[in-house]
Amino acid sequence: MAGRENCVFSLVTARQAASAEDYETALPNYLGSLYQLPLAERTQYLDEFCDVFYKWLLAENEDMSRALNLLPNLRQLFPNTCRVLFIVNKHLYDNSRNEMHLFECLKLCREILHIATSAEERTVARIMQANLRSGAFDQWHIRMINDEDRNRKFEQALKLRIKNEEDVVYDIGTGSGLLSVYAARCSKNVRAIEENVALLDIAKKVFTRNAVADRVSLLFGNSNDLYLDEKADVICAEILDCCVFGEHVVRSFISAHERLAKPSTVFIPSKATVYLRVLECEEEYKNFSKDFEGRRYISKFCGLSEEDGDYWCHTVSDLPNPRYLSPSVPFIDVDFQSLSALRSLSNVEKHFPMPIVASGTAHFLVVHFRSELAPGVELDSSELGSCWDQGIYPFAFAVPVEQGGDLPVVANLLDGHLLNVYPEETVFRDMMQEIAPRIRLVDNLLRMENRQTCEWLLEQLRDEPLDKVRNCTKFRLLDIWLEPFMNQEEERRNGELKHYTTMLAWPGAYDGSLDDGVIRQIFETDFNTVQRIFPEAVTIRGCLFSSKSLAALSRPDPSKHGDVDLSPISTYSLFEYRELDLARSDIFFCSDEFDLITMIFSRENIASKIYELIYKQLDVKPTSNGGIDGVLYWFSSTGYDNKKDLCASFLFSQPFMVSTDDTIRLTLDLHKGNMLITGEKL
Structure with missing residues (x-):
């Protein structure tokens, strides 16, 4: 009885301290008092304990040790209780980029999945685990x-x-x-x-x-x-x-x-030689330099910003209709065996002509290398099938070149780091003077590539006053088209958005994935000012698919590892692949199209939060025999879908070999705009 009286006293102290926002006093009192209660009685205090524990962590949100040191006590106080583990996990994930802490998050996800008793808990843990695995190391x-x-x-x-x-x-x-x-x-x-x-x-x-x-x-x-x-x-x-x-x-x-x-x-390796080559590829160049609505939009990768040193990594053979206009020209030799030679690479600048062997339009300088690992053993990153992409330096302006001529180029290293490779200033001087006032630098021109979706969205809003439309998407084209209608003064004032009555909230991102930022804005809609969310309803549709090339990029292939067992890395197989053009020749549809989920953005549905946490399963029949790698998905609304823009996919942890008699069971997890699709063969 004395213990119980002491417990009541401590709970009173804990609650008084919590009411005064003194969480440093409140938490120890909760811990000390609840330990003295029978396990069955502790759960009635779980809500208030978790609230205080969360606020106690926020008070020192840069100190991850507070959460980690308390974990053994929490497991003992509330055994097999996911909620307290979720609080620790979210705290580490939100406030630390330390790899040790994120690895602890992964272990906590596994623990939660082991003890979870509800589909909702497993949904949240699976999504968090997938996100952590995808960011655990460079894919x-x-x-x-x-x-x-x-x-x-x-x-x-x-x-x-x-x-x-x-x-x-x-x-x-x-x-x-x-x-x-x-x-x-x-x-x-x-x-x-x-x-x-x-x-x-x-x-x-x-x-x-x-x-x-x-x-x-x-x-x-x-x-x-x-x-x-x-x-x-x-x-x-x-x-x-x-x-x-x-x-x-x-x-x-x-x-x-x-x-x-x-x-x-x-x-x-003992040596390496870096080579440059001039490339023409008009279709790919549209992702770096584009004329639109009287302006020239140029990517930061083109070397006009102060952020020199950016380059684009891509396999040239995968680009649409690439054409080399010059041979490979060696830029610099690296002798890894010589300390003095390495030290000499701290600051290097070279000017040299690139000989043009075919007339055309130069859009890029491509960087590749050859490296000697040992005498007679050499790697070449330009070879088809190499794990290395090529480094692609786009030009700020396309340059016409003639066979037999030269393209003057400058390349430099700073502190042993390749800073930039670009044509000499004289090549661009006249072009720069002509259009300089019209240039706009942007981070990512891919956000201007969803033209079909953007045009459809604005067409549906043709009767709306565009100065009352708020663009919640990251589509750059919509920003450009809506810019003349924006009330800039209203936009700036304390971040207020009260003058908007329509939210333009297409939930697909420019890379084809579900945009959790748009979904969060939909969930936070104030219907006292917003009269309409457009589109009012969106269906995420999908299809089973196979692709040997995507599988090779996302899963470890034991047949490539010789007699070495690398199976432990399979846990970290890439689970999502984006920026997919469904017209690619290496993507094969393996089922009929199906609906994954339909979201209706009504006042009632938003208020009830029915889309914040979803767990759903559906069975799909393959339409062909062979391998299945995952699920492609895209977005559809009122007779329109974005399949002609970029789409995205979820990849199964292992491919399934199927016949048309088999069934694939898909599990869809959705939590606050984060989606995960997994599959199993029944």
Whole structure:
């Protein structure tokens, strides 16, 4: 009885402190008092405890240790209760970009999914888990380990360079651990360095699965920050981006020379040569420079902004009708074996002519490289099927060129980082003077490519006063068309939007995905001022599909890994792929079209929040035999759909081999504008 009296006293203190917003006093009192209650009685205080706990975290929202240190107590206080774990997870996810904390979020998602008792809890956890996995590390890593030629050549180089089992081998940026496994088959002294927490966890499992854990020491951190006494016989660092220099490879190799190497140390790769080539591709150039409504819209990638050093990564062979107008011209040689040569790359500027071998219009300079890993073992990033894209530097203006002539070019490095590659100023001088007043720099011209959808939206609003229309989308075309009707003074005043009566809220983003920002604005609609949301109803439609090329970019392919088991990385397969043109020849429809969900944006539905959390399953029959990789989806409203614009897709964790007699069960999770579609074969 004395304990219960003390408990009541503590709860009174806790509630008084919470009422006074003194959460530092309130939370310990809640914890101390609730511990003394029987487990069955604690749940009646769960709501008020969670409210205080959340506000206690917000008071010091930059200190993640408060939440993590309290986790054991929370699990004991409210065992198998998802709600408190969700609060910790959301706090870490919203307030920290630290990889360690995000990795803790992933573990919490797994715990929540294990103990969840409701479909709603599982929906929220699945979506959060998918988002965390997609951002755990750069997704090109999967494409890289699926490059069989790259893997084979690094294995060859390591076998050539490691002389005996006693050699000390450093693998800088081990990633999933593939190259360290190769090295460990030749040496028992491999040191694998990795700074990404998720990849570190994967590599540890990979070493165990491949029976080399006793031959590899796994080191957490950036190689530039680690101080190790043991000098290397071999240093392997596969940190080349498509332009060689993007991942600060020069700085990393200089650091490795200074702190990890001895005079006899050999480096993999040992050399690289960077090449430039002039490209014509009119269709792709529209994504970087466009004349519209009397203005010239130019992407920041074109080098006219102060943010020099931007380039576009793409596989040239995948572009629409690409045509090279020059041969490959070497720009610079990199000798990774020489410390003095690496130091000389701190600041380099070169001016040289690009010989034109075919008349046409120059739109881009393309960067690719060749790299010697070991004598007789060479990589070429321009080869078809390479995991590397090419670096694409778009011109601010298209340049007519003639066969037999030259295009003068300047390329420079700053601190060993490729800053920019562009035609000499004289090439653009006259063009610049002519249209300078009409130039508008934009971040992403793809937002101007949804013309069909934008035209349809405005056509439906032809009877609306456009000065009363608020554009909630990120479509740049709509901003341009509505700009003359905007009341700028009203727009600026304290962010007020009271003069708008119509919300233009197409929920599809420019890249084809569901735009959670638009959905959130719909949920927050004030119907005291807004009379109409347009479109009033939208259906998300879908279709099963297959695509070998997309599958190769999104899932690890064991057939490309030789005899190395990289299965632990399959957990991080890419689950969503965007910016898809359904006219692509490598996309095949494998079912009839079907409705995934219809959302009606009425006052009643918004008030009832029926679309904030949705869990739904539907069964789909394939229309063909063979493999199915996932679900394509797009948006439809009142007789219109955006299939001719860019669409998006969700990819299954593994492909399904099916016949027309099979059934695929799809699960749709939707939470506050975040969507996830998964599938299983019944």
